[in-house]
Amino acid sequence: MSLLFLNALKGLWQKKIQIIAIILLLAIATTLYVATNAAVSRVEEGYYDYLVEQNVEHFSFVPTLEKIDIDDLDLLDDKDLTDDEALTVQQARLCLPDDCDSQTMLFLRSIFSRYNLQVYLNKEEIDEIADEYGFIYELTKSKLRTDGNKYYKAVPYDEDRLINKPYLVSGDFPKADNEVAILSNYAQVNDLAIGDEYEVNEQKYEIVGTMFLSDYIYPIMTISTPFFDEENNNIFLMNEATYEKFSGTESKLFSARLDEEYEFRNRSYRKGPIFGEEGIMSEEAISMNTENFIRLMRVDTIQADIEPNKIFTNAFVNVLLAISAVIILIIVKKRIENEKNQVGILKAIGYSASAIASSYLVYPLIGVLFGCVLGYFAGVFLSEPLISVYVSYYNLPLPDYQITWEYFSRIFLLPLGLLAIVSFAVAFLMVKKPPLFLLKEGSNLKVNFLARSVNKILRRAAFRTRFKYSLAFRSFGKLLIVSLVSLFSGLLITLFMIGNGLFTEILDQTFGNMKFDHIVSYNTFLDDEAEEDDLFLNFENNISKMVAADGTEIDFEEEITVTLSGVDTPQYMKIVDEEENDLVPKLGDENIIISYRLAELNNLNKDDRLYFEINDEEHKFIIAGIYQDYFARTVFVDREYLSSLYGFEETVYNVKYSVDDKYRDTGAIDEDELDKIEGIFSIRELEENIKSEIEAFDYVIYIITTFAAVMAFIIMLVIANVIVEENRKNISLMKVLGYKNREIGDIILNIYTPFIIFAYLISIPIMINLVKFILDYLAEDIGFVIPVQISIFQGVVGLIAILIAYYLGIGFSRRVLNKISLSEALKRE
């Protein structure tokens, strides 16, 4: 037995290219798995423990503005109301609770919202809801201040808090006035230490601690900065008195935690009654606004990030492992074919089939021993930069890196087991034949039906053509192997091309259509015509029904909330389709333009219809175009028409897209307008913020897809080597007969080229549809759709790459072959 192993091991040395390829394939698969998993699993473990230990909120809410009582108007008594606001309040005192028109109520709600009074509404009803659904809640407040591209958020520290307890990294929590505890990441990046003086808005504070805020795991500061910038974004805790003095825009809402032990890991609380079909949105006393959704993102994003990463990593590694198994299968099969006589002799002298087959386990053993170990260390090395990319996104303590049994078995035992089973099975099936059969000269080939048919079809063709194709088709198995392997390689190369620079391209397209600098939203409806800006009338609304152009209703399970945006002729916002055609002229009564994201997620097409409930009436809109935006949930309609539907006599707006520099600095805005502004959203800041973070995503995808391309390359080298090896005798013979290298190439080695090209061409649509399927599946979680396509140029480049790999493999293998003398090569094996 040990001699058989020794024999197999020595034989292995003769097939250096093949074993090196197996080692590299396993090393790449293991590297990817270890690198991504070491990062993901550490973050994941830390995350779930943290949610429980810090009592992180399950959700947050605000009291609804739908239920403003006449008594609630007293809350506005001490506010410095404008004349319009005072008039509205006066009207409301006369018409509340039941007789107010919709316009008065709209204004009244915007006043409550503007003065941050929402949290004082509906107290009793909220308590009833909390009892019914079993949750506790407490007030959460913060103040946001911006200074250029720097964002500061002040949060009052209360050691008796039940929900969202802050996590102290070092030092102490602030007790005295003007003491602060700041974000740990911010302190690190900005080189701040405990005891340092820290100045914001000309007010000096003393840093007494560094911490994480448990409701800011993914610390989105505002909707303008969806990605955390650890250098410029800081959150600090301070005592209540210091907080009161801090100057900034205040936000107040309620954080809630369900009484029962809901599992964060599978988000079971989201399936609970309050998030069920009847949903929190339908409760009359409480609702969720944009800030509440942002808060969900702060806690949830990490999970939405981890899950697809885990799925992708595992799936991708399994694919790589499967490819390695197929390659091992091919190599073992070819090797036994070459050693058929030797195996026959071993069987003739009494070795059992299983003993001989076992000797071929050297392939998986050597592959795993070298490949997986190499891959493990490379993965650990690569995981460090990946972890730092992850950690820079999230604010939470991380456990130390540990090798678990599951981890060990996934890295070493699974590949070893799988590859060993494949190797043994194929070897056993081949060597179990009787010794005389194995000792017989030749391969006992029969001319199959396919070969006969090809011969008939090509009977009038030149000899060379007939020769090539009859040679190719006589071994259908070989043809299948070459085609399958080329298909695998094509899939990996296509993946590389799809993934390369994908996000950057999407962002360039999306932001390329936005020529404005700021989105200014107002807390009231304006009717002046500011011609230098683009004006919009925006309402959040739910799609109530979707009907296809042929009249069949389109099913949708979850509520689809969109921003219904009234627009007329924007100068700075390009609303264009795939071919860059301006879609705005298509807007008219009942016409609607939807985003690519909405269309893709819901299979909507031009001429389909969307229905919205506006002022208790259902209105139909016909889709007149689909504009190129992969993130937006905004749909555009004619502004004048939308104003009339909401009951405005004139064309009004509540959002403005502007290039005016004054919106960079709130001090430059006149007081009257400032009073009406609800928020200013810097589109350039958003672009910069997203792009800087997306670069990291692109980097990760680039690494993964480059590995895929390298694997494709290795696979093609292996298959080329196998082809040369198994034609070794034929090549030598043809050289003896006087065939030139070019002729041998044409007749023997290049016969698979058409099949490689064909397999590659098939692989493109397969991979595109596969990636599309996965991304569509993930689109709901990641919040945007990704267009999956490759250009003809990319397709051609991929084809050239795959052929280069193949011919390089052939060239390399032939160089080795050329070193063997012809007389030696033709000796009986």
Add this chain to the structure above:
Amino acid sequence: MQEIILERVNKIYQVENKSFYALCDVSLSIKKGEIVTVLGPSGSGKTTLLNVVSGLDRVSSGAIYYDEKNIVKFSDRHLTNHRRLKSGFIFQNYNLLEYLNVKENILIGSYVAQNKIDIADLINVVGLEKHQTKSVYQLSGGEQQRVSIARAVAKNPEVLFCDEPTGALDEEMGKNVLDKLVEINEKMGTTIILVTHNPGIAEIGDRVIKMNSGKIFSDEINKRKNPHDIEWA
């Protein structure tokens, strides 16, 4: 081609830092149309001689002239071209392309020829007309060797190099194969260099060269015998 001349040809192998002479100072000349048989025991250097004369292998020193051109100095490409135009090969183990049928195996020889001969005639000469569409594995050893002969002859070579062509055959099959070789020599004037360890087979040649330890120790003119009359050792 007038003749093949070997001048002081040596072929040395290095085995464990020791030089081993597979051919030692070998000189000879072979005339056009001759059947030359090389006889010797295993390890005597006869196959090495055949390999270097045919251009399958390189010499360590010495010269081999074909039409006054020293093929020792040929590049690999040039040597390939030389084999393509002038040489045919027949091996003990046939070396047929297993994926091709009988006719295709013969055509693979004909395809590179400048002076092709009629394949149908050739198939008749070697007696394979009934087997031409069969796979080679369906043939007996003798039949496979006849395919190998037909393939070698298909390109109408000036010299046919035969390395133990009957080594794997029984007497009857072997004699038939030899008969075909003699027939080809007589009909086409092809020079034949045949290596064998069987003294009986050596009798079909016009000259019998005897080798041992890499040296020629006898080179004698012989009166050809009909292959069917030889003693099969």
